[in-house]
Amino acid sequence: MSSAFKRVSTPLTDEVVQGLVAGDNVLLSGVIYTARDAAHKRLVELLQKGEPLPLDIRGQVIYYVGPTPARPGKVIGAAGPTTSGRMNAYAPQLIAAGQKGIIGKGEMGPQVQEALERYKAVYFAAIGGAGALIAQCVVSSEVVAYEELGPEAIRRLVVKELPLTVAQDCHGGNLYREGRLRYQLA
Amino acid sequence: MREVPAERISSEVARLCIEASYELGEDVIQAFQQALEKEESPVGKAILERLIENARIAAQGEYPYCQDTGFAVVFVELGQEVQVVGGNLVDAVNEGVRRGYAEGYLRKSIVNDPLFRRINTGDNTPAVIWTEIVPGDKIRLTVAPKGGGSENMSEVRMLKPADGVEGVRRFVIERVSRSGGDPCPPIIVGVGIGGTFEKCAWLAKKALLREVGSRNPDPDYAQLELELLEEINKLGIGPQGLGGRVTALDVHIETFPCHIASLPVAVNIQCHAARHKSVTI
Numbered sequence: 001m002s003s004a005f006k007r008v009s010t011p012l013t014d015e016v017v018q019g020l021v022a023g024d025n026v027l028l029s030g031v032i033y034t035a036r037d038a039a040h041k042r043l044v045e046l047l048q049k050g051e052p053l054p055l056d057i058r059g060q061v062i063y064y065v066g067p068t069p070a071r072p073g074k075v076i077g078a079a080g081p082t083t084s085g086r087m088n089a090y091a092p093q094l095i096a097a098g099q100k101g102i103i104g105k106g107e108m109g110p111q112v113q114e115a116l117e118r119y120k121a122v123y124f125a126a127i128g129g130a131g132a133l134i135a136q137c138v139v140s141s142e143v144v145a146y147e148e149l150g151p152e153a154i155r156r157l158v159v160k161e162l163p164l165t166v167a168q169d170c171h172g173g174n175l176y177r178e179g180r181l182r183y184q185l186a
Numbered sequence: 187m188r189e190v191p192a193e194r195i196s197s198e199v200a201r202l203c204i205e206a207s208y209e210l211g212e213d214v215i216q217a218f219q220q221a222l223e224k225e226e227s228p229v230g231k232a233i234l235e236r237l238i239e240n241a242r243i244a245a246q247g248e249y250p251y252c253q254d255t256g257f258a259v260v261f262v263e264l265g266q267e268v269q270v271v272g273g274n275l276v277d278a279v280n281e282g283v284r285r286g287y288a289e290g291y292l293r294k295s296i297v298n299d300p301l302f303r304r305i306n307t308g309d310n311t312p313a314v315i316w317t318e319i320v321p322g323d324k325i326r327l328t329v330a331p332k333g334g335g336s337e338n339m340s341e342v343r344m345l346k347p348a349d350g351v352e353g354v355r356r357f358v359i360e361r362v363s364r365s366g367g368d369p370c371p372p373i374i375v376g377v378g379i380g381g382t383f384e385k386c387a388w389l390a391k392k393a394l395l396r397e398v399g400s401r402n403p404d405p406d407y408a409q410l411e412l413e414l415l416e417e418i419n420k421l422g423i424g425p426q427g428l429g430g431r432v433t434a435l436d437v438h439i440e441t442f443p444c445h446i447a448s449l450p451v452a453v454n455i456q457c458h459a460a461r462h463k464s465v466t467i
Contacts, residue, residue, distance in 0.1 A: 023229070067253050068293040077291055078244075078253040083335045083368050106335075106368035106427060127233055128335065128370035128426055129459045132249035133240040150306050151253075151293050163236070165229055165428060175229075176367055179429020183227060184422030 005163075011059030012100035014120045020166045022173030026124060027161040032061045032103065034155040036082055039146055040090035047093055054145035054154065057094060061101030061124075066151035067141075068131070076141045076157070078131025081105040084123070088112055095121045107176040108168060116170050124164035125175070137162040188265075188323040190467055192273030192281075195327070198465050199282025202329035203258060204290035206461040207250040210241040213398040214460050217435040221372055221425075230430030234372075237425075237458060252459040255292035256331030258283045258313040259391065265322035276315060284309040286329075295334065316388065328395060330462035336369035336455045342387050345449040354379060354451055355414065361453045362418050362434070367427015370457035372435045374398060375418065378452040381442035390454035393438035395462050402439050411437045435460075 008016060010030030020026070033055055035043065046053055064084055068077030084091075084104030091102060092115035100121050102108070105128035116123060126134060137159050145154040167175045215238065222234045244251035260279050270278065287294060287310040296311065297304040320326075341361050345353045358377055365373075378389030401408040414437040424430020435458070444450060 025229075025232070065253065066293065066295075068250050068255060069291045071248055071291050074248065077293070078250040078255075080253050082254070083338070085368060105370065107366055125367075125426060125428060127236055127240075128367075129252045129254075129333075129457055130236055130240040131253040132244040132251055133236055135249045136243065150308075151295070167428065175428050179227065179229065179424060180366075180422040180427070181429075182422065183424055183429045183431055185420035 010061050010101070012061060012122070013059065017100055017120045017122045017170055020122050020169055021171065022166050022169045022175040022178060024166040026164045026166060028061070028124070028164055029160050029162070030158065032063050032157050032159055033144070034063050034065050034157060036064050036066050036152050037086055038149050038152040039154050040087055042146065044090045044093050047097055058098035059100050061103060062094070062099060063157065064102070064104035070141070076135050076138045079135045079138060080129050080131035081126040084108050091115065095119050103164060107174070113168055113174065116168055117172060120170045122166060122170060123168040125167035126162070126164055134162065187269045188267055189269050189271045190325060192270055192275070192278035194467060195270065195275065195278040195325070196282040196285065198327055198467060199260060199279050199329060200286035200289065202327065202463040202465060203283060203286025203292065203331065206329050206331050206463040207255045207290060207292050208244050208247055210244065210251050211460065211462070214435070214458070215241050217398045221432040221435060225425065225430050225432050227424055227428070227430035229428045230425040230432065233425040233428070234432070250290070250292060251461070252333060253293055254295065254333040254335065255287070256333045256461070257296065257337070258310060259330045259332050260313045260315050261328040261330070261395070262315060262317045263320045263326040264317055265324045266319050267323035268325055275317070279313055279315050280311045283311050283313045325467040326464060327467065328462055328464040330395060333457050333459060336373065336457040339365035339369040340390070340452070340454045342383060342450065342452040344383065345451055347447070347449045349449060351410065353449070355417070357451055358414055358453055359417055362455070363421055365455060366423055369455045370459070371423055371427060371433050372425055372458050373433065374435050374456040374460050375414070375437045376454040376456060377437065377439045378454070379439060379441045379450070380444040381450060383450055385442055386450040386452040387454070389440040389442060390452035393440040394454060394456045394460065396438045398436045398460070400438070407439045407441060411439050
């Protein structure tokens with residue numbers, strides 16, 4: 001690999017988040033939760049009604065993923081990230097409730113960037129489409145809510161050394177913008 | 187008339203769904219290798235190395251290449267001297283998709299209604315089926331699972347004939363530029379030019395079935411493909427949108443004659459999981 005990795009464990013603290021800068025390569029280990037469009041819609045509806053969430057979100061990392069079904073004897077199927085921009089409308093409310101990290105792919109909107117800075121949270125990019133490779137880092141998987149949503153259910157995953165890149169940080173750093181400007185020739 | 191049992195079509199479609207999801211084409215893997223030589227960004231290089239590794243793991247048959255195993259888009263070239271017996275063609279293709287997505291442990295990503303209900307159909311049907319009647323007594327089946335992320339970045343625009351080559355160029359570049367990292371670059375860009383509103387979209391999709399590195403047989407369009415590729419790779423978007431020299435692996439243009447008043451153009455974006463498998467029965 002091209003550069004050194006920072007080893008990070010979940011749950012995340014303000015201190016850890018503040019130490020991460022856009023462009024950092026990270027190996028993430030510990031518990032993370034999965035959720036995508038349909039689950040986010042439900043979580044934010046609960047927050048708006050003032051009702052408890054099916055997980056304690058404080059310090060947690062949410063991975064935007066809908067895996068393929070696990071084969072017999074396997075923990076999970078292919079498990080790469082989905083496009084994060086679709087969660088722009090939901091992420092700020094969950095970050096305000098204590099979520100500290102997001103894993104996905106593609107740039108997140110200004111409302112999310114503002115929440116990352118205000119509440120000290122971080123957005124990691126996983127490699128979109130590298131579903132088979134990422135599955136090798138998943139140690140365990142169990143559905144904790146919304147089983148009826150199938151691939152969109154909320155799962156609790158334990159991951160070991162999941163390779164990520166810090167894409168947007170709590171200091172205003174944004175690798176989608178900075179990286180593109182660095183290599184733009186037009 | 188040559189008779190082909192519907193069951194044969196189902197079993198071939200099922201096999202193609204699974205093969206496409208686990209075995210990335212050799213042309214795409216070679217394009218990754220070439221991209222690795224061109225890429226200057228360390229982050230971009232690391233991503234390309236991991237994509238090659240991902241393809242190697244997937245080919246072992248336990249984990250699909252990508253978790254979005256897509257909408258099953260099925261192209262059927264049906265010889266006019268073939269009669270499908272023991273069932274109808276559409277049901278046979280959908281039965282194949284149902285079987286392939288179950289037996290291959292592929293993700294079911296289709297909802298039954300686009301707007302009001304959005305309930306997962308549970309078996310990844312229905313497929314999107316494009317049937318062409320062609321001369322002969324063979325059936326050619328192509329299964330191309332299409333992921334949602336890159337499909338969402340696609341667009342049709344009705345240009346004016348006066349917009350010409352420059353108008354097409356501007357639209358393609360703008361569409362790719364605006365997509366950034368969302369469609370999982372490095373991408374393949376399918377461009378359909380001509381025909382009608384729906385025909386150019388179909389051509390753009392068909393363009394994605396061509397081998398990476400192949401050129402349009404018309405030298406003017408072949409040249410335009412290469413120029414667009416070069417311009418796209420100047421955008422700096424790079425692998426996964428995190429910055430770099432390789433945003434696209436190739437640009438494929440397909441064309442059709444068009445109306446004196448029109449210049450329809452469609453851009454269909456394909457992520458690096460450029461999956462398609464074919465068989466001739």
